[in-house]
Amino acid sequence: MNLDAMPLDVERIRRDFPALAREIRGQRVVYLDSAASSQKPESVLRAMDDAYRCYYANVHRGVYQMAEESTAAFEAARAKVTRFVGARSSRELVFVRNATEAINLVAYSWGRANLQAGDAVVLSHMEHHANIGPWQMLAEERDIELRWIPMTDDFRLDLSTLDELLRGARLLAVTAMSNVLGTINDIRPLADAAHAHDALLLVDACQYVPHVATDIVEWDADFVAFSAHKMLGPSGIGALCAREEILDAMPPFLGGGEMIRDVRLDGFTTNELPWKFEAGTPAIVEAIGWGAAIDYLAALGMTEVRDHEERLTRYALDALTERFGDAIHIYGPRDVSIRGGAISFLFDDIHAHDISQVLDQRGVCVRAGHHCAKPLMRRLGVPATSRASFYVYNTEAEVDALVAALVAAEAFFRI
Amino acid sequence: MNLDAMPLDVERIRRDFPALAREIRGQRVVYLDSAASSQKPESVLRAMDDAYRCYYANVHRGVYQMAEESTAAFEAARAKVTRFVGARSSRELVFVRNATEAINLVAYSWGRANLQAGDAVVLSHMEHHANIGPWQMLAEERDIELRWIPMTDDFRLDLSTLDELLRGARLLAVTAMSNVLGTINDIRPLADAAHAHDALLLVDACQYVPHVATDIVEWDADFVAFSAHKMLGPSGIGALCAREEILDAMPPFLGGGEMIRDVRLDGFTTNELPWKFEAGTPAIVEAIGWGAAIDYLAALGMTEVRDHEERLTRYALDALTERFGDAIHIYGPRDVSIRGGAISFLFDDIHAHDISQVLDQRGVCVRAGHHCAKPLMRRLGVPATSRASFYVYNTEAEVDALVAALVAAEAFFRI
Amino acid sequence: MSSNLEDLYREVILDHYRSPRNRGELPVPPAHRSEGFNPLCGDEVTVFLDVDPDTAIVRDIKIQGQGCSISQASTSMMSAAVKGQTVDEARRLIRAFKALMSIHETRLEGEGDGSDLAADLEGVRLGDLEALQGVVKFPVRIKCATLSWNTLQQGLDEIAAAGE
Amino acid sequence: MSSNLEDLYREVILDHYRSPRNRGELPVPPAHRSEGFNPLCGDEVTVFLDVDPDTAIVRDIKIQGQGCSISQASTSMMSAAVKGQTVDEARRLIRAFKALMSIHETRLEGEGDGSDLAADLEGVRLGDLEALQGVVKFPVRIKCATLSWNTLQQGLDEIAAAGE
Numbered sequence A, B: 001m002n003l004d005a006m007p008l009d010v011e012r013i014r015r016d017f018p019a020l021a022r023e024i025r026g027q028r029v030v031y032l033d034s035a036a037s038s039q040k041p042e043s044v045l046r047a048m049d050d051a052y053r054c055y056y057a058n059v060h061r062g063v064y065q066m067a068e069e070s071t072a073a074f075e076a077a078r079a080k081v082t083r084f085v086g087a088r089s090s091r092e093l094v095f096v097r098n099a100t101e102a103i104n105l106v107a108y109s110w111g112r113a114n115l116q117a118g119d120a121v122v123l124s125h126m127e128h129h130a131n132i133g134p135w136q137m138l139a140e141e142r143d144i145e146l147r148w149i150p151m152t153d154d155f156r157l158d159l160s161t162l163d164e165l166l167r168g169a170r171l172l173a174v175t176a177m178s179n180v181l182g183t184i185n186d187i188r189p190l191a192d193a194a195h196a197h198d199a200l201l202l203v204d205a206c207q208y209v210p211h212v213a214t215d216i217v218e219w220d221a222d223f224v225a226f227s228a229h230k231m232l233g234p235s236g237i238g239a240l241c242a243r244e245e246i247l248d249a250m251p252p253f254l255g256g257g258e259m260i261r262d263v264r265l266d267g268f269t270t271n272e273l274p275w276k277f278e279a280g281t282p283a284i285v286e287a288i289g290w291g292a293a294i295d296y297l298a299a300l301g302m303t304e305v306r307d308h309e310e311r312l313t314r315y316a317l318d319a320l321t322e323r324f325g326d327a328i329h330i331y332g333p334r335d336v337s338i339r340g341g342a343i344s345f346l347f348d349d350i351h352a353h354d355i356s357q358v359l360d361q362r363g364v365c366v367r368a369g370h371h372c373a374k375p376l377m378r379r380l381g382v383p384a385t386s387r388a389s390f391y392v393y394n395t396e397a398e399v400d401a402l403v404a405a406l407v408a409a410e411a412f413f414r415i
Numbered sequence C, D: 001m002s003s004n005l006e007d008l009y010r011e012v013i014l015d016h017y018r019s020p021r022n023r024g025e026l027p028v029p030p031a032h033r034s035e036g037f038n039p040l041c042g043d044e045v046t047v048f049l050d051v052d053p054d055t056a057i058v059r060d061i062k063i064q065g066q067g068c069s070i071s072q073a074s075t076s077m078m079s080a081a082v083k084g085q086t087v088d089e090a091r092r093l094i095r096a097f098k099a100l101m102s103i104h105e106t107r108l109e110g111e112g113d114g115s116d117l118a119a120d121l122e123g124v125r126l127g128d129l130e131a132l133q134g135v136v137k138f139p140v141r142i143k144c145a146t147l148s149w150n151t152l153q154q155g156l157d158e159i160a161a162a163g164e
């Protein structure tokens, strides 16, 4: 925990989020599903609404003023996202729909240009389907070997065989923070290990970028994928951030307008980075909203954000253990310095779905299911868990509400 | 023209579009670039804002009420889009980022599963890059032959050799309305011709769906691509509509969450339609906004919309010809019954960019350039044109403003 | 607890959930085995069916798998309802049960007005199963309730196909 | 017309646009030919360069292509500015001209604060070319103005590479 960080003024922050004022069955909503998608502050909603009301036009296409304003706002948002993750230049920041598309872009473009039968891609047992599906599709098409970094019993990557796994591998693709366990993986040593084997490193930073100050140059990552909607931004936009030389050498992914320099009947040449990978009308207003979300987070300070979440996670882990003891299973590290604020748990003989349903009755929103991480669920030996996850607007009182609702749920199903 | 149609109350419609009140250098904006992207009515902005303020949550994932509301609103929007184009079932309606991605989806999934060296794909000279790039990429990768339906000198498809072009072809991919010429292509006969040769038909309906009542069953089209942002909806969302049997037989495109039924370390099985093709968190609020846009258009009535645009296009063609005579070249049919409201034009010795710049000075927004249709520009023998395009909110007074601004531009460059 | 929640978790449902009927396996063959998944929540069910080829009667049925109370209870009730019935009767039950469940789903998709669903329900006695009707008010849970029925249907289809 | 528009279309620009200098072709080889596109508007330019291999002087330059007044005028002014100059001087001009143009673009991308641009401009006499400074206020038009300069740079790079 950073002792210099001023605690967030959460009560003030909450007033910026209209959805948190929602009442469910007479009770103020307790939104604990930010790992699935976060709520959005007024400033983001206003930035998007203003764009549509005042200067909306297609980008990069018109000579008239509204088109210039729209293009400038769109590209300014790209610059904000670029800086927020510490990338070197806007040329390295490709807008996509979501982190999933970012990873697919790498698998289709870089993967199909570089990987051949017999090559290996290394993943881990704690990956989200977004970082499994694209590689399984490629593996099947190209006869590529997938290898898996196993997990230790204390919910961390088991790196004891990493060197062996990386032998002959072309890519290591791994999550920076597990959406199920909360586990934070130390990326720089993974980058060094991958590069020592001439493999590239892809980081699924979907759960990391929203919660921890990110510096992808410091990580020395080659590809980084993340989504706006988990970091106070709108749905419909995400980014692939990648080293310029790599993007330059990659063939295009989607073909069409904007990514093209010239087209003749017998072929086309591609536009410069990053537009080479942005075919068709982009998510213009979504980018602008994302920029506003980044302004909001930057104003809070990412050190302060992380600090708040560490504190809240510690409080929640303590409260759950104290109240339920051995009756609750918590899947994830206990040490809050190596984990984020997503807490997966299970009660014996009560299914996560049923827990969630009873919680909903009290306005407490948690997620139940496999969290798009079925290989991990199989490794944990459970079909589903409940997951509560925190963000800048959550409070200790909300953790108390969660605990109280769980007490009620347990009582209901134990009768 | 439909004589039963009540004229649109355009003055009332204009009040629904906040951006149309924008002033540029002291003059009310004259927005004539709806073919690039349309403005949005209050009801669309409100639907999106409400979603974020009242019930935003990730879809298909939570058991709690906000997630249910969000999922219901998202799927209700899908049903609206489905009905609006006359598709048979929501299973046939896949949400994508834009029309460009829709066509790429077909090229990657259907194309790579079905086309082999020596197969042919038939396009036309009036296609947008979105319907060229994906096929050129596939053609290069797979050694597929691209064939081109030529254009007549009166700006229509030259179908005299269609039968020959279709011999041995697997797909005919053609636009329903040219974004440069305005030409409307009669789709049903093209579908019949394609099917007679056992080829499938893909329709780029990006410019058609916003302006003309669409019935894709009546078209007998196999794939139809279109975007929300050109039809009063938000940026960041579009759709591929395709016959269910075809989608069912297609391999997945993007891999990841949502499109997966089950994942094991050694492979995955796919989800049902349409989610099989929707990997990752979709453009949730964008879908909801699109649904509101469709409600708005449906309330106006698509017959009335088309009628208004025919009338305005006729007025504009007459005004331009009357004022500029032989000095202006208009690229597109004169008969408004076979064209939409996109009018491309050029003055001798004045570049489209310069025209556009002078127009901007008077708040008149038109597009200048190749309109992502370079093969067509080469066929027309021009590097660029200016294009004015109309929608439900445009008026005859705005056409007059366009003509007046063109008079000024001509004077400026002729000095 | 609000009445709403009790609409969902009726006593008979909790009873089937706590004491599920027909748990176990059957030897394959002669029995037939079919598997179902709920991609939303990861629930899995395996249905073992022993259908008499001559009389087309479901002689025995056994169930394995994991799931929430709704899916478990629905599975248990399904097994009790079809055991000893003919394949035709089982199919009629499947249709009727889906009609009971899908009223809401159908409205959501805006396809049809539910009038043919009424026909599917007519003349079929659902008994205990009607307790599951409360699920319709909780749209995400409908798939929990229908999982085992879809798996049963798939099993019957596969048996029919194999017998041809 | 508002003063704004006249910032863009200075008299000297319109003059170069109406009477472009150095239009035409040169035989290739000995001349070198390079092509540029502006993907936004479809403008195309072809630059023919005749560089003396011994003195590294741009003996002749000819231009073909189509474009708007800004791109045509910038091309014409560029050709007049580099003709008779050494390759080094031409490169210095390219840098200086891009510095003149890219101030705004750079701010937009938020990379650097323009201070190194000042250095590029120092000691270079742009003359007529300064008339193009008004373009900076019209960001989309910057690419029109820089197209021929980028194509010139590409040509010089290719000549240098071929000479090695």
Ligand SMILES: Cc1ncc(COP(=O)(O)O)c(C=O)c1O
Pocket (backbone or CB within 6 Å): A257, A279, A280, A281, A282, B035, B036, B098, B099, B100, B101, B128, B130, B131, B175, B177, B178, B179, B204, B206, B207, B227, B238, B372
């Ligand atoms: C005919 C046509 N097809 C395809 C497109 C591409 O649409 P989008 O940019 O929304 O993908 C456009 C719009 O630019 C178009 O006019």
Ligand SMILES: Cc1ncc(COP(=O)(O)O)c(C=O)c1O
Pocket (backbone or CB within 6 Å): A035, A036, A098, A099, A100, A101, A128, A130, A131, A175, A177, A178, A179, A204, A206, A207, A227, A238, A372, B257, B279, B280, B281, B282
């Ligand atoms: C770790 C991780 N990776 C990838 C994703 C996929 O993100 P999206 O759905 O925005 O593509 C998620 C979120 O669901 C995630 O938590």
